[in-house]
Amino acid sequence: MRRILLVARRDFIATVSTKGFIVGLLVLPALISLVAALAPRIPEMRRPVSGEVAIVDPTGRVSAHARAALAPDAIRARRLAEARRVTAPVAGAVGPVADQAIERAVGQAPSFTVVQDGPGDAIDDIRAWLLEAGSASPRLAVVVVHRDALLRRADGELGSYDLYTSRALDEAGERALHESMHEALVSARLESADLDRGAIEATLRVVRPEAVLVTAAGARSSSRGLAQLLPFAMGLVLFIGVVVGGQSLMTSMVEEKSSRVVEVLLAAVSPFELMAGKLIGQLGVGLLVLALYVGLGLTALYSFAVLGLIEPMLLVYLVIFFLITYMVFGALMLAIGAAVNQPNEAQSLMVPVLMLLVIPYMLSPMIGQAPNSTFAVVLSFVPPVNTIAMMARLGSESPPPAWQVWATALLGLGAGIVATWFAAKIFRVGLLMHGRPPDLRTLIRWARQA
């Protein structure tokens, strides 16, 4: 055991201290977190545009509504309402922390000063007004309301408006202008038709209730938005942890074999000790990656005050299924590493192994949507894809019964034992073999020989 742990320790340190590992797995998520943390604050940092907007209103009935809609408070209120409408289904339960995040994301509204005595509707006048120097605040835009903006034409449509802008108006300001003019025109049209806007909006509004999940254990509100993301996220975390651990296991094995250090090691440890040590060492690497991504995910959930949506048992299952999946795929990757001479020779052998990981991972959103379908249930009993399928089901809104979870774990464990047995055979034969890289048939022959 002492030797196994020494090999594991060296392998772990050698892998996690490489620049590639640090850049790929620590710096990258750190950068993403940094961007994620800073992005909502970018609107705060940006100074909103401020200046004059002239409204040419031949109808005489739009400009009052436009002035009201272009007020900073009105723009901000509209944006907050829209942001809440968009994020509500994803966040599930929007808490005060999420509300603050939305307010930060919306940022400050542009400040428009609406002027009445602007130019006429001739383009030369508009150009002269927009480009005239010496005004106290920059001239941003001229809005020319169509004469038929409030009257239905023969074809049944209504007119709209034209917008002329100067270079001083930025994209956010232009968007706010369009939103405000939309609001102003709708209000003016309703008013001219003598319709009650409040009554019409109330007629159109159907409040979407939160679904209540009814199970034998009781009823609780469900959050479909997150429910759709969670199985995919669980599959992703499992996939990344196993692929990173398995890949570095294969790479380190090939390196040891090609640098011929393996015979020096075998002078000090048995083939079994070497194999077990390497499996444990790279298991540590996989667990580190898993912990990193789970930690990032939990931090994100915490910051949106929806941490309670993750059940602690889900994390326990995640670790159990990670260990089982790693046992299967780690052993196979190690066998490939022991069989080939150079990393590029491993590609043809790795493709079928990786496919067994990629396919259930790609299917995990579908499994999450129909977690108790025949397909999902069958898939969660077929090693070696069963663990990822089961993880996707566990992350869904309708988790499987406990017996199915443990049956999957047992089947996975069995597959792990078979894979390790196979890998041990290949390991013993392949370690000192050099020359033509073996194909799958040769590997099976080696396993029979050993």
Added chain:
Amino acid sequence: MATALRLRGVTKTFGTVRAVDDLDLEIPRGTTCGFIGPSGAGKTTCIRLIMSILFPDSGELSVLGHASALAAKDRIGYLPEERGVYRRMRVGAFLAYIGKLKGVPESAARARASRLLERLGLAGVEEKRCEDLSKGMLQRVQFVAALVNEPDLLILDEPFSGLDPVSVRRMREVIADEQRRGVTLLFSTHVMSHAEELCDHVVMIHRGRKVLDEPIAGLRRQYDVRTIRLEPLDADADVGALYDVPGVASVRRASGGWELRLVADSDPVDVMRRIPGLVVPARLEFARVTLEDIFVRLAQQGGAVRDEGALRAHLQGLDVGASA
């Protein structure tokens, strides 16, 4: 004397090739055994079987009193023929790691490694990365790795191949120290002169089978002297009279003098006595039988020698790129 290593009927086959064939071997503790034979004879496979890196198809092994080297790896030092290190690791850390794997505390392993590196002309390389060292330096580092645990059984597979003469001398001094310490040394080589200089017992392997297992001293007695070397005082002296000496089969030029081959049933002492009366010698001696001669003779008896010149060049280490 207790036995350090014992093999009984060990056989190992790869596909249709019988790499080791029914091999018996016994090496007493504290002795130095030369494991000799041309490349491809099965020496390295046999060593890997002893080290439990490979496992025999049949036969029994005993290593330092254990049924397998797996139980005695902490007491064995092994320098494989295929050199290898962790290229990015520092030399000191690599040697300490190998020491720890063999149960030596890190501080003791580092101290012993430093002493050995200094003796081998590599003082101060501990902080260098292995990839920054030359091939010869790496070979000496690996030699230190084999000794870092003060082994009871030391197995060196072609330890001098590719080394410069100074490095060979330094390594031989360290080996001599280990021999004095009482280590059992199994020394595998295809260069017969190396085995002659270091070993007190040789085992010859040819095509997976043992063809010789004798003490060096016994070999010299067993393989009779058939050649006399003569260096005349006058380099231009007439040696024609030597052809008429009873028992002389042939006289031919050799480096710095002449070589007299004797007929099979002649008395070499009688021939030796007659020569000074015919040609005044500056040097006159019996040519000592070499392992190379013995090996060639044994191989010829087995009908396995197609090109004696090439075989002799190989046994003198004059060919390049051979592997077992």
